[in-house]
Amino acid sequence: MTDRKLSLTDPDSGKTLELPVVAGTEGDPTMDITRLNRELGYFTYDPGYGTTANCKSDITFIDGTEGILRYRGYPIEQLAEKSSFVEVAYLLLYGELPTESELSGFDRDITYHTMVHEQVNTFIRGFHYDAHPMAILSGVIASMAGFYQHNLDVNDPEHRDLAAKRLIAKMPTVAAAAYRHYMGWPSAYPRNSLNYAERFLHMMFSVPAEAYEVNPVAAKALDLLFILHADHEQNASTSTVRLVGSTGANPYACVAAGIAALWGPAHGGANEAVLRMLNQIGDVSRVAEYMEKAKDKDDPFRLMGFGHRVYKNFDPRATIIRKACHEVLADLGQSDPLLYLAMELERIALEDDYFVERKLYPNVDFYSGIIYKALGIPTSMFTPMFAIGRTVGWVSQWLEQSASPHRIGRPRQIYTGKGERDYIAIDHRA
Numbered sequence: 001m002t003d004r005k006l007s008l009t010d011p012d013s014g015k016t017l018e019l020p021v022v023a024g025t026e027g028d029p030t031m032d033i034t035r036l037n038r039e040l041g042y043f044t045y046d047p048g049y050g051t052t053a054n055c056k057s058d059i060t061f062i063d064g065t066e067g068i069l070r071y072r073g074y075p076i077e078q079l080a081e082k083s084s085f086v087e088v089a090y091l092l093l094y095g096e097l098p099t100e101s102e103l104s105g106f107d108r109d110i111t112y113h114t115m116v117h118e119q120v121n122t123f124i125r126g127f128h129y130d131a132h133p134m135a136i137l138s139g140v141i142a143s144m145a146g147f148y149q150h151n152l153d154v155n156d157p158e159h160r161d162l163a164a165k166r167l168i169a170k171m172p173t174v175a176a177a178a179y180r181h182y183m184g185w186p187s188a189y190p191r192n193s194l195n196y197a198e199r200f201l202h203m204m205f206s207v208p209a210e211a212y213e214v215n216p217v218a219a220k221a222l223d224l225l226f227i228l229h230a231d232h233e234q235n236a237s238t239s240t241v242r243l244v245g246s247t248g249a250n251p252y253a254c255v256a257a258g259i260a261a262l263w264g265p266a267h268g269g270a271n272e273a274v275l276r277m278l279n280q281i282g283d284v285s286r287v288a289e290y291m292e293k294a295k296d297k298d299d300p301f302r303l304m305g306f307g308h309r310v311y312k313n314f315d316p317r318a319t320i321i322r323k324a325c326h327e328v329l330a331d332l333g334q335s336d337p338l339l340y341l342a343m344e345l346e347r348i349a350l351e352d353d354y355f356v357e358r359k360l361y362p363n364v365d366f367y368s369g370i371i372y373k374a375l376g377i378p379t380s381m382f383t384p385m386f387a388i389g390r391t392v393g394w395v396s397q398w399l400e401q402s403a404s405p406h407r408i409g410r411p412r413q414i415y416t417g418k419g420e421r422d423y424i425a426i427d428h429r430a
């Protein structure tokens with residue numbers, strides 16, 4: 001809290017209310033409006049919560065104007081270059097970079113929770129073969145409350161920590177199993193001798209008929225993508241996890257709700273939508289036609305992978321992924337015409353007044369799909385890839401909220417429906 005106050009005066013009653021200003025470590029000052037309705041009789045209206053803070057958090061800081069993203073104070077650029085996904089997971093969960101022994105202990109905990117109960121595989125086999133993997137992921141993760149019902153006391157710190165580790169460890173196992181179900185392949189069990197990204201690639205692509213060697217370039221690229229997707233402040237899926245968690249619901253239900261929110265094409269589903277869009281455009285010669293569609297208010301088409309609620313500058317993650325795209329394709333000896341098309345699309349968009357005026361820049365989803373494609377990951381698995389990385393952010397934010405006193409989330413509304421009226425018997429209705 002600061003000693004600064006903002007005064008609001010009601011023109012009808014002439015009453016003035018002084019609202020305290022709350023300042024965080026960084027970021028814009030915030031008006032505390034908790035007394036506004038009680039003392040002045042007003043609510044606030046903020047559709048999409050574009051200017052509303054729903055919590056205080058120590059975890060991630062974003063500056064949309066400067067294009068800054070920091071996990072627990074560490075710039076994403078440094079973590080992307082120097083850290084690993086498991087180390088970043090420890091940092092987001094516990095607030096500090098681990099010592100060597102802390103890291104090896106945490107990595108061992110994650111490693112030894114990667115297997116799922118065999119009935120989970122039975123559950124997955126019950127889905128239609130071409131069920132979208134996000135449908136399987138959200139359903140199976142929610143069902144885990146039925147496998148771990150003896151460790152669901154959200155007021156018990158040990159239960160909370162165990163659930164967080166189980167979710168981080170098992171998300172890749174379930175995601176890979178969903179892909180194998182579609183392919184008609186038998187289950188592939190996690191290999192404890194592999195690291196987090198290697199283990200996922202092995203569960204995705206190994207087949208019983210022959211040995212599978214993980215490509216180190218692919219594993220390194222995947223580890224980077226998981227780091228970049230790990231957390232992002234109060235985005236739609238994370239604030240969903242917090243809202244569900246505010247009711248005291250168990251962590252598997254909370255994360256399943258986060259998965260459902262992430263699935264939307266305006267959010268985590270955008271990476272899949274970007275690839276479909278690039279394939280739909282097909283050639284640089286058709287970019288201008290699609291730019292016009294993106295600007296046409298009567299056309300539902302949007303340039304997927306562009307724009308962001310917070311970043312009104314480059315998304316720092318997009319900058320890192322763009323660079324990684326070139327490196328991964330070169331290391332794998334691949335070229336992808338979609339990368340050239342994406343770069344041309346970006347160049348043209350960033351010269352177009354419509355996009356410049358609205359500060360619509362490429363976001364994290366614009367280039368990630370091209371790397372996933374280069375690693376052999378099918379388009380339908382792109383959003384599950386986002387969910388694997390973001391599980392760390394979801395459980396970190398859930399732990400932070402669950403560990404301190406909080407109220408149930410309950411937004412209000414502006415009622416615009418009918419005023420009071422009496423019931424009409426059916427034989428008197430028009």
Ligand code: SDX
Pocket residue numbers: 048231232234235236265266267268270294295301302303304305306307308309310358360363364365
């Ligand atoms: C993620 O919140 C997070 O942190 C999310 C995320 C995370 O890590 O969790 O960063 C991950 O979800 C990234 C965003 C992925 N989504 C997409 O790429 C889908 C395409 N983008 C848009 O749907 C949109 O930009 C949003 C949803 C990302 C942001 O929506 P906003 O902030 O509500 O912006 P808006 O709809 O108010 O747009 C402002 C203007 C509008 O035009 P006008 O009404 O002012 O004339 O910009 C236009 C919009 O029509 N616009 C676009 C556009 N995005 C916005 N026009 C064409 N193409 C686009 N992509």
